Amino acid sequence: MNKRIGKQTVKIASNPRIIATMSTVGPKEGEGPLKDYFDVIMKDDMFNQDSYEKAESAMLYTTITECIKKAKLTEKDIDFLCCGDLLNQTISSSFAARNIDIPYIGLYGACSTMTESLSVGSMLMDGNFGKYIIVGTSSHFSSAERQFRFPLEYGSQRAPTAQWTVTGSGAMILGKEGNFPYVTHVTIGKVKDYGIKDANNMGASMVPAAVSTIYQHFKDTGRKPEDYDLIATGDLGKVGRELVEKLLLEYGYNMKGIYVDCGEIIYDNEKQETGSGGSGCGCSAVVDCGYIYKNMLNGTLKRVLLVSTGALMSTTSSQQGESIPGIAHAVSIEY
């Protein structure tokens, strides 16, 4: 029996449980409005390593291994690790995975990786390919800045639409049993490119993908915004969030009061000088694994739609004059 409903959505009938989550953030995120929801706040973002890239990988490794401990499991119990990140050749994930004794499925979805990994993990659980699967991702402000923009030492001025890459890592363990929030639907996104070329306005470049995936999720499932307690995009920031609201309203979906963007809520953007908001794979990862998951556990949120959003460009594509394609994957969770 085909599990597909509508054009892009699959029903996850076995409802894999999210039996544990772990969120680790840097000092700046640990001073933001969501600080009480994160499991670990790093004292300094070098994490006892000698480079930003090694720090990011160590943070991801620790997040994954601590999540496994939290679920009272060992690496041997877990059938797949589905993971990815922003760095060239996803070295945070690959180097974390070399010290983890679990079969590894490497993903690349830029900042959509949290829901991409959760989507793939949920489908593999539902297909009975594993008993437990761990999914996750990371990003690091300093490794992302020097890879995608400028070395921090330049002290470059930032555009008002620019976003601040979250130093953070999130992981979730999927299992078959227990009283935990569970996955009900997955909507895999298509790559959308409306020609935006400004790498300082990544939020806007991901908007068409976010709108496309959320719209298609509603169409496929017959649901409306008000069927959710919360819909959370990944890292569109204030600029992108306003555009998504406006565009979905034109399609007849009023998101007001139900919709937040993880990038907009992770910082106090004015006080913390984070421009339009947070970004990076770690942004939706820590907000989903921290703030949202814990508010599901305590009964505040009963049904949420997580929609991490990714900008799929590289420095090379931008230097060659290309625009920025975006993607978004949606996962519906209930408790």
Place this chain on the structure above:
Amino acid sequence: MNKRIGKQTVKIASNPRIIATMSTVGPKEGEGPLKDYFDVIMKDDMFNQDSYEKAESAMLYTTITECIKKAKLTEKDIDFLCCGDLLNQTISSSFAARNIDIPYIGLYGACSTMTESLSVGSMLMDGNFGKYIIVGTSSHFSSAERQFRFPLEYGSQRAPTAQWTVTGSGAMILGKEGNFPYVTHVTIGKVKDYGIKDANNMGASMVPAAVSTIYQHFKDTGRKPEDYDLIATGDLGKVGRELVEKLLLEYGYNMKGIYVDCGEIIYDNEKQETGSGGSGCGCSAVVDCGYIYKNMLNGTLKRVLLVSTGALMSTTSSQQGESIPGIAHAVSIEY
């Protein structure tokens, strides 16, 4: 019912069919020993584009869309595109996918991407998440050289263990019915790092991962080398292939006469001056989609094990003194 057998292998009981494949190669690969098995040989490796990166993406786009035509399907019929490549932020795949109207699951497994995408696609087919799924990957000599090594204009001398990145792209369409070669087992690899740091000896760096995955596949399935007509690793080259044979013999598995490496057989390495052999995601992709698939269709090969192999480093990790982790995923196919 859990589909897992042994520690790392899953049984794909529904046997998704590989209903069509497509292979596109550059001019150099089109002069090699396997030239008669490739569908398209490019006249020049720029593919009418103004950069190597755009050429690679255009080649992948053409391979995917032509494969869909070959299967007499349209993009609308296909439920997922599972794809990845070697370039930073996998831009070949992302930029190809923006012009393809199919939900996109981006992968990163370096040169293991052909069997990684085939593994993920096969599990999603077996889990009834789609009717048709297309999987594939690409690499390009010139985009890889300037990203990972030196600009071609330098004319750097190459080490004897160095390999030659294949300009090529392969795609496979999985379907549920018809008289075609079909997938029976998938063994997802773990990341293995035995401390090799020489970026000019990538074959050797991937050997531990290849040995680990092949050994575990035998253990999990109870099979032996002689149960296969052919076992083909991805891009270990001559140096790596000899090491794999030697190490597996120590574990009691004699691969002699059954085992080839796609990188070793795609070029006439002495005449074409390709060092230890071909490499890159495209290497196992075009050999699997061209030479091996066509030899299954014509009855020469009845049961094969495809084992694409990836080196998961980046230039940054190498510059920071890190060794090179490797991974390998195995897919068993019968006809």
